[in-house]
Amino acid sequence: MKHAMEPAITGSLSIFERSCGYCGARFRVLATQVPDHPHREEYACPECGKCYVAEASAEPEVQLLRPRSDGKNDRYQETMF
Numbered sequence: 001m002k003h004a005m006e007p008a009i010t011g012s013l014s015i016f017e018r019s020c021g022y023c024g025a026r027f028r029v030l031a032t033q034v035p036d037h038p039h040r041e042e043y044a045c046p047e048c049g050k051c052y053v054a055e056a057s058a059e060p061e062v063q064l065l066r067p068r069s070d071g072k073n074d075r076y077q078e079t080m081f
């Protein structure tokens, strides 16, 4: 028997706050998580661009809550060695 309509994949919105370990900015991350579709997405610190990874079905939305506290203007750079 064929189902006429597949149920829509409903994700649960996971909202959490974190501080950037590099520049000290604080931001809120909104990630949609779909239980049966484990997936990892990268998001970047809005101030310095340092990358973090969250479990989400799509690229998380990031909202800046507090500007960086290190007093610099540089961008985070991954060390290649």
Ligand SMILES: [Zn+2]
Pocket (backbone or CB within 6 Å): 020, 021, 022, 023, 024, 025, 045, 046, 047, 048, 049, 050, 068, 076
């Ligand atoms: Zn940062």
